[in-house]
Structure formats: C-alpha cells, structure tokens
Amino acid sequence: MKPVFRQNQLFTFLLYCNDVKLEKKILDCGAGGNLPPLAIFAEHGYETYGIDISKEQIKRAKIFEEEHNLELGIIEGDMKSLPFEDESVSFIYSYNSIFHMSKEEIGISIKEIYRVLPKGGLAFINFASTRDFRATMGEKVRDGEYLQEEHGEKILHSYFEENEAEKYFNGFKIIYKENRVREGYASENRKIKLGFIDYIIEKI
C-alpha cells in the first residue's frame, strides 16, 4: 500500500516552499524512522538531505528507502552543529524533534538553521506546548524541561508557552504559526491531549 505520512503539517510547508524562488534543496533535522517524510519532498522534485542523531532511526529510514527505491541522503548528525556550509540549503525542517533537547540546545540549533539557510529560505519548526497533557510530567530538570519515559528510556522534553519559542527567531520573520491542541485516544480507553505550536519562519 502507498505510505501515508503522519506529518501532515509538512504538506503545508511544501506549499510554502513551492512558492519560493530558491533551489529545491531541503534538509530534515531528525530525518530517520520507518516513514521518513523527506519522501514527500523527493516525490515533489526536491533534492533531499537529512540528519539524525540515532543510528537506529537511520537504519529504519534506509529500509524504507530500499523498499521505495529512493535515496534521501540521510546521515548521522547533530542539529547543534549542522554538517552543511553557510547559506547552502534553501529549506530546513524539524518536525516533532526539536523539543527532545533542552531549551539552551534548541537555541543553538535554531542559530545553526539560520546559518545554513540563505536569505529568503524557510524553516518549519514545531514545539510541544504547555497545553500538552505531559507538560509537567516526570522529573523536572529546569523550567519547562522534564525527563520523561519514552520506550523505556528517560528522555528530556521541553514545553513552551504560547509565544516563548519566538525568542529564538532573531533574523527571521514568522510567516505562519499554528497553535493547536489535539485530543484523541492513545489506546481504546485512554484519552490524551497533545499541544503543539508549529512555525514557518523566513530568514530575512
């Protein structure tokens, strides 16, 4: 069956990217996993690059790439130090990834995104919001930063107030923002509420 990508907001990002007159070159920060969304961009004619900090997730993406006869260009790498030249990639996104770092590290990563984008280039970044049901769960590390169990490991999660993340956007213009609360079921009887704030920002 044709894969269905879970990261539906990236279709919105694709629409914005298609409207920009820059080389169709895109980088996913946190690109690994079973269903790498870079495939959406490859399908629409983009030259794709990806980094992921996890060898395991890169391996999963490779299986997808082989099955679909794709080469997405995903390598091991760290968002805090992007292995790309200044102003070399027109579009960069990080979907459901950046909030697995501390707020300080997030600031460093967004400076890296700024460095690698050319003027007029776009980034899509989303944040977990304080309206999420997990926002104060687990072991508090710093304000809005909690260690939380995920797949049996303690993983740091950062949660943001409505406009808090915008302090990182020096040199950017916010061209799109969606603040959303999603209610659903994690299993048949377990109702959960997730909060996200999605941004598309343009380097000015």
Place this chain on the structure above:
Amino acid sequence: MKPVFRQNQLFTFLLYCNDVKLEKKILDCGAGGNLPPLAIFAEHGYETYGIDISKEQIKRAKIFEEEHNLELGIIEGDMKSLPFEDESVSFIYSYNSIFHMSKEEIGISIKEIYRVLPKGGLAFINFASTRDFRATMGEKVRDGEYLQEEHGEKILHSYFEENEAEKYFNGFKIIYKENRVREGYASENRKIKLGFIDYIIEKI
C-alpha cells in the same frame, strides 16, 4: 507538477479510515474545486463519491479529473439531503464546507451523515471557531451566524465556540478533535488569524 493538496488534515483522516475494517468507500460533501481532495483517497485505493451544491465548482473538479485521468464521482447535491442509501458509505467528510450553512442546516446535514454511515463508519467535519478574526464580521443573522463578502457575494458563515458543535454528535463518539488557531498572511502585509475545530467522529 504533482498537485499538493491544501487540506492536510485529510491525511490524518485517511490514516484513521485505513484502520477501519469497512469497505473503502468515501464521500466528500463539498467536493468540487480546482484541486478536489478526493484524489488523495482515490490514490490510496478508495472508491470515491462527492457532492457539491455549485455547478461551477463541479466543473473545476472535472477539469482536474480529466487532466489526471481520474473519475471521482462528483455530482450535484445538497448536504441536507444526501443522495445515498442508509448505511451505504463507510467514510464521509466535509472540509471547510459545513460552516457555510446556518447552524440549523448544519444540524440537519450531520443527521444525514449519520444516516448514510454504517455503524463503525467515520466522519471528518471541521468548523470555523469563534477565535477566527472574521467571527463577528459582516451582517449578523443569528448568534454566531454572519453574512460575509466572499468573491463579491454575501455568504453565510457560522462560527462555533470550543465545544458547541458537539451538540450535533448524538450517536457518535468523538475519536479525534483538533482545536487550532492559524496565523499567517493573506497578502504581504495583511496578517490574519484563522480558527478551526476539526473532528473525526465514529458512528456508534
């Protein structure tokens, strides 16, 4: 170029539909326009049906269908009286359409959706919310109902408080809800704020 669909929430609906063990048969209420999103479902193996009240919008969809060698089954019809047998269509959606009716008509339409869905069938319906910048613009008709200019015509728009639309969901279980506020630019200097509440409901 491969089309990019603006209705990204429908990819979420597709994921939910794929998980339901019913015939892959789907109906779009408000199916016309340049880029009919039923094509997403056709691409994923669904038998598609659509209705639209506007001949003009159906004509636009037909051009898309011819260009893409698709037959989406879009006919003229009214949501308030669906031209389908009881329990005959597994999945029904109405995206950015239903709020162009009065609240009374919306109630009638959702009863129709209930009638046409089998037990276990799913509907995706989204509403404009009172957080939208247009929520009290134009000529007030009734509470939360305003006549607003659209393409030179006065069109009725209904706006809903956070949980207000749920009064229509008798006989349904809400399995997904997303309350979102989207900020962006209508043109270079005109910032706007849109509010939507999206639901996926299951007939119980």
